[in-house]
Amino acid sequence: MALVLFEEKNALGWLTLNQPESRNALSLEMIGAIQAHLNHIKTRSDLKVIIIRGNGPVFCAGHNLKEFSIATPDVGHIRRIFLQCSEMMLSLQQMPQPVIAQVHGIATAAGCQLVAACDLAVAENGARFATPGVRIGLFCTTPMVPLVRVIGRRRAMEMLLSGRMISAAEAEAYGLVNRVVPPERLAEETETWACELSQFSGFTLGFGKRAFYAQVDLAETDAYRHAAESMVVNSLDGDAREGISAFLEKRSPVWAQGRDR
Incomplete structure (x- = not known):
């Protein structure tokens, strides 16, 4: 059985963690499977938004602790787990597509990390989060x-020092998730949001995402400098030229997928 499933429809893609018997634990093998899919997806200009979800009763319970519990730990193996997991989490930000976490059940430890590493997150109102x-x-x-x-x-720091579970409502108040919805509407609401994003230029979504992460940790003056130059570059792109023309002409824009760039 595949550790990670991939499905696509129109401009959307779904990555599904598929080890419900281990609560979708991020084993080294699971991390590798996710990374392989991300490497492929980032080359797909026809896919505009990605949703990450989990099969079974929980989203993701973190690392597979069985990989750390042997009597004589293999330091090299443990290091590979954390380095490859870190690389995979960074890949989520480096993807041109916005990535939405669709969270149910629990998201703990590296599972909570996965939610935080995604660009956006939707949770059902019974979901819980912890480190x-x-x-x-x-x-x-x-x-x-x-x-x-x-x-x-x-x-x-409170979450890290206490280890306590926080509710979906607290997670929304904290800014860990964007939206909280009833469980029976989780998949539908997430897909609807993804569809709304997918109507925009794929180039512009990817360009904006890169610009966001490039400036977010900069000092304010440096952030403005970076953002201003990004606006210059973006304004010269074909999709921006098309979007501005469409706005002025009061028509719907036709993005590069439907015309020559």
Whole structure:
């Protein structure tokens, strides 16, 4: 059985974690499977938005702790797990497509990291989130990297030091997820949002996403400098020229997929 499933419809793609018996734990093999799919998806200009979800009762319960529990740990193997997981999480930001996490059940430890590493997130109202490593003596240091950047220092530190589960409502208030919906509407609401995004220029979505992450940790003056130059470059692209013309002519734009760039 495939560890990760990939489906596509129109301009949308779905990556589904498919190890429900292990609560979709991020084993080294699972991480590799996700990375392989991301490497392929990023080359697909026809796919505009990606949704990550999980099969079974939970979204993702974090790393597979069985890979750390052997009597004599293999340091090289453990290092590979964390380095490859970090690379995979960074790949989510480096993808040209916006990536939406569709969260149900729980998202804990590296599963919570996966939510934070995605560009956007939708959760069902019964979902819960935690970075509980402190409770087993393994502090969630890699999950804290995207977490602190998404929800801020105080709230991230509280989650990391306490390990407690937070509700979907708290996660929304923290900024960890964008929207909370009833469980029976989770898939539909996520797809609807993805469809709304997919109507825009694929080039512009990817360009804007790169610009966002490039400036987000810069000092304000440097961020403005980067953003201004990005606007210059973006304004010269064919889709921007088409969009401006369409606006002035009061018609719908035709993006590059439907015309020559």
